[in-house]
Amino acid sequence: MTNILFDALLGQPREPAKAFLRMADGTEISYAAMQALTGKIAGALVALGVKPGDRVAVQVEKSPQALALYLATVRAGGVFLPLNTAYTAHEIAYFVGDAEPALVVCDPRTENEIAPIAKRAGAALKTLAGDGSGSLMALAEGQPEDFATVERTGSDLAAILYTSGTTGRSKGAMLSHDNLLSNTLTLVDEWRFTADDVLLHVLPIFHTHGLFVATNIVLAAGATAIFLPKFDADEVIRLLPASTAMMGVPTFYTRLLGRPDFNRDLVAHMRLFTSGSAPLLAETHVEFEDRTGHRILERYGMTETNMNTSNPYDGDRRAGTVGFPLPGVSIRIADPDTGKEVARGEIGSIEVKGPNVFQGYWRMPEKTASEFRTDGFFITGDLGKIDADGYLHIVGRAKDLIISGGYNIYPKEIELILDDLPGVVESAVIGVPHPDFGEGVVGVIVPEKGADITEAGVQEAIRDQLARFKQPKRVFFVDSLPRNTMGKVQKNLLRDEHTALFASDQKAG
Numbered sequence: 049m050t051n052i053l054f055d056a057l058l059g060q061p062r063e064p065a066k067a068f069l070r071m072a073d074g075t076e077i078s079y080a081a082m083q084a085l086t087g088k089i090a091g092a093l094v095a096l097g098v099k100p101g102d103r104v105a106v107q108v109e110k111s112p113q114a115l116a117l118y119l120a121t122v123r124a125g126g127v128f129l130p131l132n133t134a135y136t137a138h139e140i141a142y143f144v145g146d147a148e149p150a151l152v153v154c155d156p157r158t159e160n161e162i163a164p165i166a167k168r169a170g171a172a173l174k175t176l177a178g179d180g181s182g183s184l185m186a187l188a189e190g191q192p193e194d195f196a197t198v199e200r201t202g203s204d205l206a207a208i209l210y211t212s213g214t215t216g217r218s219k220g221a222m223l224s225h226d227n228l229l230s231n232t233l234t235l236v237d238e239w240r241f242t243a244d245d246v247l248l249h250v251l252p253i254f255h256t257h258g259l260f261v262a263t264n265i266v267l268a269a270g271a272t273a274i275f276l277p278k279f280d281a282d283e284v285i286r287l288l289p290a291s292t293a294m295m296g297v298p299t300f301y302t303r304l305l306g307r308p309d310f311n312r313d314l315v316a317h318m319r320l321f322t323s324g325s326a327p328l329l330a331e332t333h334v335e336f337e338d339r340t341g342h343r344i345l346e347r348y349g350m351t352e353t354n355m356n357t358s359n360p361y362d363g364d365r366r367a368g369t370v371g372f373p374l375p376g377v378s379i380r381i382a383d384p385d386t387g388k389e390v391a392r393g394e395i396g397s398i399e400v401k402g403p404n405v406f407q408g409y410w411r412m413p414e415k416t417a418s419e420f421r422t423d424g425f426f427i428t429g430d431l432g433k434i435d436a437d438g439y440l441h442i443v444g445r446a447k448d449l450i451i452s453g454g455y456n457i458y459p460k461e462i463e464l465i466l467d468d469l470p471g472v473v474e475s476a477v478i479g480v481p482h483p484d485f486g487e488g489v490v491g492v493i494v495p496e497k498g499a500d501i502t503e504a505g506v507q508e509a510i511r512d513q514l515a516r517f518k519q520p521k522r523v524f525f526v527d528s529l530p531r532n533t534m535g536k537v538q539k540n541l542l543r544d545e546h547t548a549l550f551a552s553d554q555k556a557g
């Protein structure tokens with residue numbers, strides 16, 4: 049019996065007694081303990097009616113038990129569906145309604161809100177708190193450790209991760225065992241991870257970056273993760289001396305650079321810093337090297353594709369580029385309209401093909417078809433060029449997307465909610481430079497004549513509908529939106545107008 053992903057990650061730990069996770073207080077969870085925990089939780093999942101192929105939707109704080117729940121779901125043949133802890137019940141209702149999970153696991157604090165949502169979808173509901181308590185673990189306690197791992201082939205689904213869309217409707221990206229494992233093994237190799245590594249894990253575990261890239265690599269290499277609940281510059285500075293590698297979004301690095309005690313001595317022994325999920329400004333790259341002597345290794349990925357390209361481990365890591373295609377991954381720059389490859393150095397649509405590319409969007413065959421070329425290349429929606437030395441540069445986005453602190457925000461989703469408010473004729477949502485988050489969200493609203501509408505009123509009205517990080521940090525009112533001759537809103541003009549809005553905001557420490 050094989051389960052492609054689970055067997056490779058935790059099926060037979062090479063050193064069972066070794067620490068897989070080390071917590072902030074120094075307590076450790078061994079590989080054997082993690083394996084046992086996944087057995088107990090997998091038993092609980094089966095007892096709750098989770099069958100192979102069933103979705104398990106999870107909105108919980110980062111904890112070892114939450115990680116065990118991911119691995120246990122895979123072990124039980126289920127499909128893990130992680131959800132951002134910032135999502136409101138309104139947002140969760142959509143995901144649960146769309147994915148129809150057999151089980152929803154939420155924080156005890158949100159149980160009352162989530163219960164009717166789970167009920168409507170016919171799903172069981174259990175809780176898991178950040179300290180590992182809750183009804184899921186109570187059930188798991190009574191289960192045996194030696195769960196018979198459910199057989200899964202490479203093409204079976206291991207996870208569905210929702211990504212927002214330009215139409216405002218989120219799409220579930222279906223990722224197979226092979227998608228996840230092939231990318232993990234490639235990255236272990238490319239980034240030279242070994243059992244000697246200690247990864248400082250400060251990313252959230254509801255996205256590809258923290259869940260798959262960081263966690264799966266540690267497991268596949270038999271390494272150790274220092275597992276912190278979230279990014280906290282004080283804690284990172286305290287624990288860097290005990291680490292060999294760290295993965296982050298650019299905001300982590302700009303925040304560290306804002307700290308005078310982040311210096312060369314602190315990181316002299318470090319082997320690797322990687323960055324992704326959002327563009328790393330070339331100036332951050334340079335400042336980081338000046339301060340620490342380390343060159344951040346920038347790579348490029350997507351929920352739908354895992355990691356696509358990486359700067360070289362050995363060799364020149366170039367600021368402002370995302371490096372070369374990973375082994376086995378094909379990248380081409382194509383004419384957005386025809387899909388025909390453009391000449392080297394020209395800008396076009398970044399398209400990708402390889403074992404890392406997902407199986408399609410959950411129950412959206414037409415959407416899936418429209419985002420793949422007939423020869424199997426996936427259209428990323430990013431614009432780029434490949435330079436004479438083969439490095440990929442991301443130069444923009446064909447999709448209307450804001451990336452704030454590494455989280456994707458689709459303006460359309462917010463505009464639909466703003467447009468629905470009383471007194472609003474129409475709206476445009478834009479991202480403008482933000483010193484801490486890279487981009488900050490701004491709403492521009494055309495009110496009805498004489499409407500009694502204020503910035504504070506708008507912010508209050510959307511509070512329960514949208515995750516906090518998606519809510520516009522500022523709202524402006526205008527008589528009309530600038531449009532081109534085709535009637536399309538010229539967001540570039542709005543961005544130009546508000547470009548300095550957050551310039552004087554402090555970088556967070």
Ligand code: MCA
Binds near residue numbers: 278299516
């Ligand atoms: C928090 N806030 C934000 C963000 N995060 N606002 C805009 N953008 C954000 N990203 C707001 C909160 O709503 C709150 O607002 C205030 O900031 C403080 O909240 P807190 O939770 O304390 O913030 P924080 O802990 O400082 O979080 C910032 C963060 C976090 C550490 C940068 O956002 C983060 O960990 N980001 C990483 C995202 C990530 O992992 N992305 C990977 C996905 P108020 O005070 O007004 O209430 S992309 C991916 O996986 C692809 C495949 C890839 O390539 O990697």
Ligand code: AMP
Binds near residue numbers: 323326352428429
């Ligand atoms: P997500 O949908 O959260 O997986 O985000 C994927 C998107 O993040 C990509 O399509 C890019 O637009 C962006 N992204 C990821 N890594 C980088 C990077 N290193 N530089 C610029 N953009 C990036």
